Amino acid sequence: xxxxxxxKFHHPGLKKNELGYTHRDYEGKISTLCAGCGHDSIxxxxxxACYELSIEPHRVAKISGIGCSSKTPDYxxxxxxxxxxxxxxxxxxxxxxxxANRDLIYLGVSGDGDSASIGxxxxxxxxxxxxxxxxxxxxxxxxxxxxxxxxxxxxxxxxSKKGVTNTDNAIDLVAIALQLGATFVARSxxxxxxxxxxxxxxxxxxxxxxxxxxxxxxIAFNNHAGSTKSFDYVREHNDAVNRLDVLVGRxxxxxxxxxxTVQVVEQHDGSKIALRxxxxxxDPHDRLGAQTFLAKHAAKGQIVxxxxxxxxxxxxxxxxxxxxxxxxxxxxxxxxxxGSAVLDKINASLR
Amino acid sequence: MSDKKPISSVNDFxxxxxxxxxxxxxxxxxxxxxxxxxxxxxxxxxxxxxxNIQGLPTWYEVRVTEDGHLGARGGVDLMVAMNPQTxxxxxxxxxxxxxxxxxxTKPMPSTKFRDDITVIGVPLTAITNSTYTDPRQxxxxxxxxxxxxxSALLEMDPKLIEQLIGEQYKGKEKLLSSxxxxxxxxxxxxxxxxxxxxxxxxxxxxxVGDRIFIEGNSAAALGAVYGGATICAWYPxxxxxxxxxxxxxxxxxxxxxxxxxxxxxxxxxxxxxxxxIGIVIGASWNGARAFTATSGPGISLMTEFxxxxxxxxxxxxxxxxxxxxxxxxxxTRTQQCDIIACAYASHGDTKHVLLFPEDPxxxxxxxxxxxxxAERLQTTIFLMLDLDIGMNxxxxxxxxxDDARQYDRGKVMTAEMLEEGRDFGRYLDVxxxxxxxxxxxxxxxxxxxFFTRGTSRDRYARYSExxxxxxxxMQRLVRKFETAQDLVPRPLQANAERPTKYGxxxxxxxxxxxxxxxxxxxxxxxxxxxxxxRAFPFHSSVxxxxxxxxxxxxxxxxxxxxxxxxxxxxxxIDPVRLVPIVHYDGTPITARYIAKAIGDHxxxxxxxxxxxxxx
Ligand SMILES: Cc1ncc(C[n+]2csc(CCOP(=O)(O)OP(=O)(O)O)c2C)c(N)n1
Ligand code: SF4
Numbered sequence: 001x002x003x004x005x006x007x008k009f010h011h012p013g014l015k016k017n018e019l020g021y022t023h024r025d026y027e028g029k030i031s032t033l034c035a036g037c038g039h040d041s042i043x044x045x046x047x048x049a050c051y052e053l054s055i056e057p058h059r060v061a062k063i064s065g066i067g068c069s070s071k072t073p074d075y076x077x078x079x080x081x082x083x084x085x086x087x088x089x090x091x092x093x094x095x096x097x098x099x100a101n102r103d104l105i106y107l108g109v110s111g112d113g114d115s116a117s118i119g120x121x122x123x124x125x126x127x128x129x130x131x132x133x134x135x136x137x138x139x140x141x142x143x144x145x146x147x148x149x150x151x152x153x154x155x156x157x158x159x160s161k162k163g164v165t166n167t168d169n170a171i172d173l174v175a176i177a178l179q180l181g182a183t184f185v186a187r188s189x190x191x192x193x194x195x196x197x198x199x200x201x202x203x204x205x206x207x208x209x210x211x212x213x214x215x216x217x218x219i220a221f222n223n224h225a226g227s228t229k230s231f232d233y234v235r236e237h238n239d240a241v242n243r244l245d246v247l248v249g250r251x252x253x254x255x256x257x258x259x260x261t262v263q264v265v266e267q268h269d270g271s272k273i274a275l276r277x278x279x280x281x282x283d284p285h286d287r288l289g290a291q292t293f294l295a296k297h298a299a300k301g302q303i304v305x306x307x308x309x310x311x312x313x314x315x316x317x318x319x320x321x322x323x324x325x326x327x328x329x330x331x332x333x334x335x336x337x338x339g340s341a342v343l344d345k346i347n348a349s350l351r
Numbered sequence: 352m353s354d355k356k357p358i359s360s361v362n363d364f365x366x367x368x369x370x371x372x373x374x375x376x377x378x379x380x381x382x383x384x385x386x387x388x389x390x391x392x393x394x395x396x397x398x399x400x401x402x403n404i405q406g407l408p409t410w411y412e413v414r415v416t417e418d419g420h421l422g423a424r425g426g427v428d429l430m431v432a433m434n435p436q437t438x439x440x441x442x443x444x445x446x447x448x449x450x451x452x453x454x455x456t457k458p459m460p461s462t463k464f465r466d467d468i469t470v471i472g473v474p475l476t477a478i479t480n481s482t483y484t485d486p487r488q489x490x491x492x493x494x495x496x497x498x499x500x501x502s503a504l505l506e507m508d509p510k511l512i513e514q515l516i517g518e519q520y521k522g523k524e525k526l527l528s529s530x531x532x533x534x535x536x537x538x539x540x541x542x543x544x545x546x547x548x549x550x551x552x553x554x555x556x557x558x559v560g561d562r563i564f565i566e567g568n569s570a571a572a573l574g575a576v577y578g579g580a581t582i583c584a585w586y587p588x589x590x591x592x593x594x595x596x597x598x599x600x601x602x603x604x605x606x607x608x609x610x611x612x613x614x615x616x617x618x619x620x621x622x623x624x625x626x627x628i629g630i631v632i633g634a635s636w637n638g639a640r641a642f643t644a645t646s647g648p649g650i651s652l653m654t655e656f657x658x659x660x661x662x663x664x665x666x667x668x669x670x671x672x673x674x675x676x677x678x679x680x681x682x683t684r685t686q687q688c689d690i691i692a693c694a695y696a697s698h699g700d701t702k703h704v705l706l707f708p709e710d711p712x713x714x715x716x717x718x719x720x721x722x723x724x725a726e727r728l729q730t731t732i733f734l735m736l737d738l739d740i741g742m743n744x745x746x747x748x749x750x751x752x753d754d755a756r757q758y759d760r761g762k763v764m765t766a767e768m769l770e771e772g773r774d775f776g777r778y779l780d781v782x783x784x785x786x787x788x789x790x791x792x793x794x795x796x797x798x799x800x801f802f803t804r805g806t807s808r809d810r811y812a813r814y815s816e817x818x819x820x821x822x823x824x825m826q827r828l829v830r831k832f833e834t835a836q837d838l839v840p841r842p843l844q845a846n847a848e849r850p851t852k853y854g855x856x857x858x859x860x861x862x863x864x865x866x867x868x869x870x871x872x873x874x875x876x877x878x879x880x881x882x883x884x885r886a887f888p889f890h891s892s893v894x895x896x897x898x899x900x901x902x903x904x905x906x907x908x909x910x911x912x913x914x915x916x917x918x919x920x921x922x923x924i925d926p927v928r929l930v931p932i933v934h935y936d937g938t939p940i941t942a943r944y945i946a947k948a949i950g951d952h953x954x955x956x957x958x959x960x961x962x963x964x965x966x
């Protein structure tokens with residue numbers, strides 16, 4: 001059996017967040033991934049972000065497809081419901097879950113094989129519908145679980161562990177998400193927790209389709225020279241446009257950065273994103289600019305990271321469908337069923 | 352060919368309209384059927400249409416049937432031949448002694464007619480062209496003009512048609528009066544120039560009663576509204592699209608919050624069937640009632656998710672409006688050909704619940720029940736309609752709803768139950784019926800959460816590839832399926848007047864043709880007990896029925912006798928005792944066909960002294 005429970009022991013001195021939860025309350029089972037897998041660092045960042053946001057763990061629904069990356073929801077938020085669905089179909093399951101209960105937080109975890117190949121369509125359509133979710137792709141350029149085949153995000157010219165050169169063009173999920181109208185788009189690196197944690201926190205606070213592509217090296221199959229998704233390669237080619245801090249609504253904004261270098265973005269839920277600019281000219285509210293910026297840097301072999309685009313006034317699928325505020329799963333016969341008197345009228349109209 | 356006496360019949364004949372798709376004839380033809388209903392005479396209409404939008408032939412057939420037979424009869428007594436493309440075939444299809452109604456504006460060579468039928472020419476194009484200048488008007492009013500002429504020929508009450516026109520164009524005075532005018536144009540021409548009435552006539556009667564006239568798809572969609580479905584995800588495919596379209600329009604009427612105007616439902620047109628069923632599964636996992644509507648090709652795509660629904664035990668409702676397969680098959684023709692595909696959909700050992708409504712009234716009831724069953728059993732429920740019920744208007748008993756009815760949300764453990772300390776193991780069989788408890792996401796801060804997966808797991812939802820754990824789970828799923836037997840609609844049995852060793856099993860849209868065939872068979876001296884199957888898993892009464900009869904005919908509309916296969920498979924019965932009676936050319940099965948197939952087999956068995964068939 002690969003199931004390993006984590007000991008429940010809580011150190012009395014553990015730091016607590018606003019709700020009185022400790023870090024431990026956001027953990028899940030012990031990971032069964034390879035030691036050093038980038039996906040485990042993303043798990044740690046998700047735990048950190050949820051802890052910092054003081055989210056009630058059970059109010060999160062974590063949904064995934066199939067793959068090493070898709071296994072990770074078992075390793076965080078042990079008190080929330082998880083759903084390991086089928087390969088590439090996380091987005092539709094998440095969309096349905098979200099329609100049923102708009103009050104929960106939806107975290108979609110997927111891999112590059114899961115989202116850029118078999119699930120490319122579902123990825124695209126959940127983004128274009130504006131489903132209120134945080135969609136994280138743990139992008140390693142290979143199929144980890146089926147042992148190292150190239151995925152559709154592998155760069156043309158990059159080499160597999162066995163030395164084979166990839167001759168197909170790569171799909172850049174960030175570019176596609178921008179094009180499809182995602183209202184929060186970011187890219188990060190599993191090895192850069194200080195950048196990733198606030199990005200996840202900000203994405204959770206965002207009301208709309210948030211997409212984060214996290215480059216997450218596969219220790220077993222894609223961490224060699226010639227790979228463009230290895231730890232070394234990403235460190236050397238990482239070009240961050242900004243760094244951010246997330247300030248939960250209630251906190252006073254104490255911005256102690258030099259004026260002009262910080263931009264505060266206020267989101268629907270009252271949370272504020274303090275964006276510290278690294279590239280002074282980069283405007284994360286300009287979708288077209290972001291697309292061009294990304295394309296130019298990709299041509300130079302650079303990996304642009306940070307919050308690339310955000311629309312703080314985004315609307316989600318529920319707004320598009322004009323659904324009631326009460327979660328649809330809480331409505332009962334008394335409000336859903338038109339009753340026999342109406343049926344009699346319907347019958348009368350059919351004669 | 353010798354002349355044959357013209358057919359003479361009151362309130363019992365078949366009229367077929369041959370038109371061109373896109374000519375706007377549908378509403379006039381439907382009005383013809385409704386007008387006869389308003390005379391108190393039952394009708395059974397059928398659309399026969401191509402998988403094409405414009406230009407190809409379409410037919411609309413109205414069976415006028417005082418006796419209330421709602422199956423297709425076969426044969427045509429009066430052909431309204433408005434399509435030159437299909438003329439020869441249409442003329443050939445008329446019963447000897449029947450009637451041909453055509454547009455006589457252009458003369459036709461006598462070789463284009465038959466000696467044994469009555470030919471009725473009306474210069475429709477000439478009449479319309481002299482009255483209307485706009486080409487679209489000419490096209491549309493031509494249909495109303497032939498309706499007017501037919502009303503005179505069949506001795507119909509024009510007031511009743513005017514009433515229908517009035518209802519259709521309520522508030523649109525101009526359209527109303529111009530339609531009534533066109534009606535009388537045709538009617539007056541016929542009265543003045545033709546011998547009216549002909550041998551076929553409509554006489555006022557009282558055989559319709561309080562029955563309603565509705566399409567199966569619309570009724571099923573209404574069942575979903577009454578059954579509490581709040582989420583519908585679908586992808587367009589004939590003949591199922593009108594389910595989602597009807598659900599949308601019913602929801603717009605009945606499901607908006609009066610104060611805020613907000614919707615108490617969500618309808619998503621998925622990017623494909625994979626997404627549609629995925630949305631249904633996600634929504635149902637999260638405690639909402641959700642469904643999708645599709646047809647064969649959509650079922651093929653959904654099978655992976657259907658396996659997930661079965662194994663991970665998530666409710667889902669799929670309305671499958673069957674059409675002729677395999678592959679794209681005949682998209683606009685009817686069959687009952689997805690029985691096996693749905694019963695065992697997906698890889699591995701799976702079994703699914705199927706419901707077989709016979710008419711729109713049952714489509715309504717079973718659709719509503721499907722949501723209770725899906726939640727009670729935590730699995731996929733298929734509502735198996737077909738094009739014949741789905742896309743045709745049928746007379747059926749009025750829809751009924753009990754206001755005291757509450758939804759059966761199945762075994763859901765609430766926060767209070769968890770607080771009480773109830774042991775929660777997602778896949779524990781606490782009650783011995785194979786059905787475990789579930790919790791909705793977000794229920795309790797520390798208790799009741801679990802991981803849903805399509806991978807094997809133990810009773811506490813923990814991932815496990817242990818063989819015994821897997822087998823234990825699979826056995827529980829079998830137990831659950833056995834429990835389903837007593838929850839699904841039971842078969843209905845009707846016995847012959849005299850004891851007999853022969854039986855017949857049938858289901859779904861075959862029902863009206865079967866009911867009528869029994870009468871024809873009795874006239875031929877054959878006695879048969881009947882069992883109408885209404886669901887899979889089969890109730891134990893199916894096995895008893897099989898045991899009580901030497902031979903059982905299984906009547907169905909597919910090539911391979913799929914229901915028979917399922918019965919053999921699930922009951923371990925000697926296949927020789929189940930005689931397949933199949934019909935699969937895409938048209939609905941008729942009483943004549945069934946009676947001939949069973950009658951011939953019975954004659955062959957020499958079960959009764961051979962009698963000459965009465966024509
Ligand atoms: C329908 C189907 N096809 C193929 C597979 C086999 N499969 C499992 S995981 C996987 C790819 C995983 O790659 P990725 O999503 O990038 O995740 P990683 O393991 O690299 O994190 C494949 C092809 C499957 N489970 N289902
Ligand atoms: S195979 Fe790669 S992706 Fe999978 S767990 Fe190991 S390192 Fe991670």
